[in-house]
Amino acid sequence: AHPLLGSGAERLARQGVWSRLTVAASPDAVRVLARPATPAADLRRRMAAALLKQDGPERGGVQAALVLGSAVVPLPAAVRESFRVAGLSHALAASGFHLTVLLGAVMAVGRRLPRLPRCLLAAGAMLLFLLLAGPQPSVVRAVLMGAVAFAVLESGQRSRPLGVLLASVLLMLLAQPGWLLDIGFQLSVAACAGLMLTARDLEQALAHRLPVWAAAGVAVPLAASLWTLPLQLLHFGTVPLWAVPANLAVAPLLTPLTLGSMAAAVVAVTVPPLLPLFAWPLGQLTALLLWLAQAFAALPMAQWQVGRSQPLLVALFTLGLLPWLVPALGRRLRGWARPLGLGAMALTMGVHMAALAGDQLLVVHQWGGDLLIARHQGRAALLSSRADGMSCASAARLAVGLGVQRFDWIQLLDPVATEDRDCWRGLSALVLDAGDGSTSLQPGQRLESRGLRLAPLTASSAAHVLTVGRHPWLLLPDRQSVWAWQQQLAEGHPALPPHLAGLWLGFAPQHAERQALEVVGTARRWVSGAWASPPAGWRASGSSGFLAGAAG
Known part of the structure; x- marks a missing residue:
């Protein structure tokens, strides 16, 4: 799969799942004979369901995420996007901050207790956090660091935070090496290192220009942002430019909201009739947090899409x-x-x-469909063989990773009109749908922006010529396109530019079709789909893969 998209198999493999059962029969024909007990997962579901029912999918979803982490809570996509663009995703991900808030509250209560009850109270709080958030890598890292630091302090020694971090990371990777590839774990460790190595020096430097309270408030999110910036560029290709002021604005809300949500979640499964007592104060704080996230996400250049770097x-x-x-x-x-x-x-x-800024062509073949992205001097256009919502979501992820703010235009080649027009309109102001006769291109017409041009070859097929800069490519998405193009050649129509840069087929050609296509005078021939042994001069994407290169 393309690195910007990944695949379900890769994500499952990182979770230690290596097999998948596909059932061809109808769901009614399958009966579950036995289901193993999952008390922890059932408890999380009950807590999330209670908070969602109490305050709705947005407010209740945010409250549940503050307790359980956004990885296990069905948050609305718009809410996730607002927090991501504003640089506030960490607030909804179970992390060291949430454990610090919980431990701080517990230790404030148990400060005067003897050592053994105090240790039991702290251990109980950490185990409760691990139970609620689940054994995610960032959660395990936070709990392990908290346990080591607490043990060192209780022994009367002075802890060394960087040493605690390194020891915790080493132990985790020895137990589960695959966690090194987990993006949440990488971001968590990087942010933690930033707070230890950079925040204090930043605070001292800022104290000469800002009030003491402001210097401390700015130093923490700025240090975390600097340390996570390389990972942002590597994995996402985006930089949330308003992350520091956004974190400053929401900081006073997160501690009371986190504690209140945790208390509400516990009450929801122990004394449900008391849950409405939390509804009004938590609802108001959550509404303010949502408003701030949406406001920062709506600011100009809230997310600078620079594209994923090598x-x-x-x-x-x-x-x-x-x-x-x-x-x-x-x-x-x-x-x-x-x-x-x-x-x-x-x-x-x-x-x-x-x-x-170069002239590039990318073909992504996934789930039996194709996405073609042509890029010229930093701008891009898109062709999609399918018009469904899943293809649109994949195109959106590719755009972010490639640093494309908006596509100049989009051509949907699916003969069935799209039912997700709003999704496609969110990617480009100009969307042509071949399934809708009123917006399809006809021979003699063209779809063009500076350096990117698409022209149909026939009225009865999806055959097109795509020109990227000065480099024309022949696009034949299906066999009907090949037949229609051959019919034009037989009738003497000069259907092709004199010098083609490449040929793309949306299927693996048979021997006779390949021979017929030899008349296309180009050294580059790309094919979408599985092809066991393509001959010289041909490249195949595989059943789930991609082809990429310079257009010329």
Whole structure:
């Protein structure tokens, strides 16, 4: 699968699931003979259902996410998107912050207790957090660090936070090496390292320009943002530019909301009649949090889509960022560390932006359909063989990862008109649907923006010529397109430009079809789908894969 999309099999493999059962019969023909007991999962579902019923899918969903983590709560897509664009996703993900809030409240109550009851109380709070949020890597990291730090403090020793972090990460990876690839785990560790290594120096530097309270408030989210920036570029290709002010704005709300939501969740499964007592105060705080997230997400350039960078470029960018990530290193290397760092980051961004500005063609074949993205000087256009919502969602994820703010135009080749027009309209202001006769292209017409042009070859098929910059490609999505194009050739119509840059087929051709296509004078021939052994000059995407390269 394409790295920007992944696949269900890859996601399941990271969870330790290696087999999948596909049932061809109707659901009524399948009967569950036995189901293993899942008390912890049942408890989470009861808590989430109670909060959702009490305050609705948006407010109740946010409250449930503050307790259980957004990974196990059915949050509305619009809410997830608002928090993501505003740089507030961490607030809804079970993490060290939520454990810190819970432990702080518990220790405030048990501070004067003898050591044994106090330790039991802290251990109970950490186990409760692990039970509610589940053994996600970021949760296990937070609990393990909390347990080690608490044990060190109770023994009268002075803890070393960085040592605790490194020891916790090492133990986790020894037990489960696959967690290293978990994005949530990577972000959690990076943010934690930023708070330990960078926040204090940032606070001291900002204290000369800001009030003490403001310097402390800005330093924490700024340090976390700096440390997670390389991972943002590597995995998402986006930078939430308003993340620091957004985190400052919501900070006073998160602690009371988290504690209140945890209390409400416990009450929901122990004393349900008392749950309405939490409804009004929690509802008002949640409404304000939602409003702030939506307001920051709606600001101009709330999310800078720069496109996903290559790992080597991200590594170079990280090296350039080191003098700011570890201020002690910058001081030790005197005056030349930061100029060199700025140069490395500028070089990285220059190479990355130059790659985005080239003439590129990407074909993604997934779930039996195809997405073709043509890029010219940083802009892009899209062709999709399917018009369903899943294809639209995949196109949206590709756009974000490729740094495409909006497609210049979209051509849907599906003969069935789309039922998800709003989704496609969200990607481009100009969407042509072949299933809707009123908006389909006819021979002699063309769909064109600067450097990107699409022209149909026949009225009876989906055959097109796509020109990217100065490089024309022949697109034949199905066998009907091949037959219609051959019919035009037989009738003497000059249907093709004189110099084709490439040919794309939406199917694996048979021997006779391949011979007929040899008249297309191009060295590059791409095929979507599985093809066991394509001959020289042909490339196949596989049953779930992609083809990418320069258009020329």
